Amino acid sequence: MPSAGPPFSDTDSIRFKRLRLGVLVLGILVILAFTISSAYDSWRSYHRMVAATDREIGNLANALAEQTAWTFRAVDLLLIDTAQWYGSEGRLIPPERINDALASRTAGVTQVSLVTIVDAHGIQRHRSRGASPPNLDVSDRSYFIAQRDGSATGRFMSEPLVTRSENRAAVVLSHRLNDDNGEFAGVVTAIVDLDDIKQFYRAVNLESGSAIQLLREDGTLLARNPPALEEVGRTFPDFAAAGTSSTDRLLNPIDDRSDFIAVAPVRDTPLKLAVTRDAAVALHAWRDETIRVVVRTIIFVLLGALTLAALLRQIRRVAAGERALRESEERYALAMEGANEGHWDWDVAADRLFLSPKMKMLYGLDAHSVVNSRSAWLAQIVIHPDDMPHFETALEDHFSGRTPYYECDYRVRQLNGDWHWLRGRGRCLRDATGNPVRFVGSSSDVTAQRQAQADKEQLEGQLRQSQKMEAIGTMAGGIAHDFNNILGAILGYGELAHQNSREGSPMRRYLDNVMHAAERAKILVEGILGFSRSGLGERAPVNIRSVVSETLELLEASLPAGIRLERRIDAGDAAVIGDPTYLHQVAMNLCTNAIQAMEHGGLLSVTLECVEVSESRALSRGSLAPGLYVRLIVGDTGAGIPVAVLERMFDPFFTTKSVGEGTGLGLSLVHGIVADLGGAIGVTTESGRGTRFEIWLPVAGEIAAPPIEEERMLPRGNGETVMIVDDERALVGLAEEITAGLGYEPVGFASSSSALHAFQAAPDRFDVILTDESMPDLLGTELAREIRRIRPTVPIIVMSGYGGSQLANRAAEIGVNAVLRKPLHSRDLAESLARALRPVH
């Protein structure tokens, strides 16, 4: 599965950090630009306002100064003219008429309230209005002194003063009068009424906060509008000092306010005209506008800041949301990956199918293959044919609403050809009418779980089996114990009774039957002990190779036609702890079973080898701990074992053979013996291909094979037919093998009843009878008795695993030729057969 990438990547957080920074910088720039623009506008507006004010008051000052100049120029002309007139004509006319002449000259010059003529001594001689007070001396006046001393050139203008004759605020202009010799002869003066000028200024419509000042060059205030009577006459050097440049401003000493000021000189006079305007008033409009701009800017900045903050917060939220989404997706992907699950999403109506890459891999497809519809999906994957029906049923059941969820295990073929188990789980979403519209779910590979489950079930089965066998063993042990005691009593007392009964009496016959019955019971108990593993048998190190080799040698001679034996004996001198008789029984049982499984011929393969087991393993029956084992493999190419049989074939008395042909104890004996020796059995079978039994026995060191008896000349037969009867098929085979090897013609029977039938059918067919004693239906001696009834002369040899006087007695009674002890040795058999067939006389 492609990696989902690192958890929420750094690049994303950097991206969002950059975005936030960018927005922040941009926002601040916009706010800054706006603020600067506002400040600049305000600054521009201020300067425009100042310039406008300066221009306005400058113009006003110039205009008024010019106007004032004209006023004083008229007065000046009047004085010059009067002085000339007085010098040339005035002195000629009578003094009493001079006043009138002055009055007439003065008329029309309204700004002049009075014209006087003062003599050289400062006494006023004439005046244009009224009569001069007698001896009115003005010699102390500045306008007189300045002219007399010649410090004034031409015209002189006094400081504002209050006239002595009329008590009016005025300035006095004077002009020098010369006599014929050019000596000082007095002055002609004109009193200019300042009120008149003030009235003129008042006619100018001034804005509030503005003022017009008429000053002398030294700063003495002559007139002002608005009026400031108490200030007239005071000297304000600041006014005088204020230049004419338009930017000047001044702390107005008259009203203590910061004023704009424009000063214009009054031409041809020592006067200046100053127009002031209160800066607060002049800048009032600008200030109002500035306040509006500031408020607007602050509001805008606040709004901008708020917007910015909101934007940043939104970005943070988006980032957090994106991170959460990303993390959620990652968690989902990780969970899916962790669960090793793939998922699908099928839009049923549109047949649009989405498969996650993992899902495709689970289906045995390439992760990048294109599967867009269900039909494409079905075409590309291979579902195991055995699983197809329930796969379809599960889907149908869920789609039709019979199951709330879809769940189905099925096998899918992988790229490498293996079948993997998938567990699909899903659910479909339905529309209002209940029809499926969308089918969503996930699948995981459960091959390992299913295998583990199967292994577990097998182990549990084995456990159950071994518990069952243990229970059977305990029960069988108990039965054997009690039964053998009871049988011992029956047999023991029976024998005593037998001894005390009269020969040939009915009592003797009854007791014989009791004894026979008890013998049969004894054999049954012996069988039970065998498979139940509860009996205690001989145990010694056995060279397993020689046991198996002997068994195969016996088998080889009697192999049915069409069956080939392939052997690989490769176990060295490995020793197994056990009873050679039982080990022989194991090998023989397995081989005869294998041969019987191949009715139409085949290959019997027998392998014996040492195998090191490195870790514990469970087999069909029992399990292996680590260690060294010898493994006996017996394989056939027969029909195989059906499953039903496979499960039960080790059970005692379970047989597939017809009644009378087998006891059903063969494999259970094998199992009992192998389990008793700490071994285990593995079975693999395939229908029509064959079966393979593996017997694992723990190796207990090594032991040399028993020395092979030196070959003595054994008495051989001459094609005589030997009837061989033993309920153990393996032993029939063994005896057949030996007798055939000795030159006889063996005919084997696996039960005494079938043997008796055969003998009854053809009594002369058999030259000698070789029978086991312990058999389920008829004992060997009983069979002998029946056969002797049919043909009294036939030689009979009885074999028995255990001797005992009873058997000897019975055998002698019937006239059995010989009693042989099992396990059967070929020498004993050869000699017994020879003796039985060719009695030494």
Place this chain on the structure above:
Amino acid sequence: MLNIVLYEEDFLMRNLLREWLGEAGYQVRLPDRQNAQSGGNADLVIASVYMPKQAGAQYVRAIRSRHPGTPIIAISGQFRSGLSQGGATAQALGVQQVIAKPLVRSDLLDSVRAMIGTSV
């Protein structure tokens, strides 16, 4: 007279063995269950063993310690036929002879005679 101590729980078997052995001239003693030390001197011990693979082995050890030096014949319904005198099974149990039940009279008496001889 030769003494044989017989450990056999089954009374039928016990009586039969007493009869067989007594008839052959041996004196048969049954151990006193209450007195564990009542083994005393005996020429042979015959012990019936139940479950010789498990608890029985423990039982045989107890008997052996009770009769130190005395030969023992173990008999059991759970021995399988074909056991040999002094074989691995006998060695494993720590006895001289093992005989599978049901006993054949001659087998038992032959073994007894072989081990301790004929009683006078």
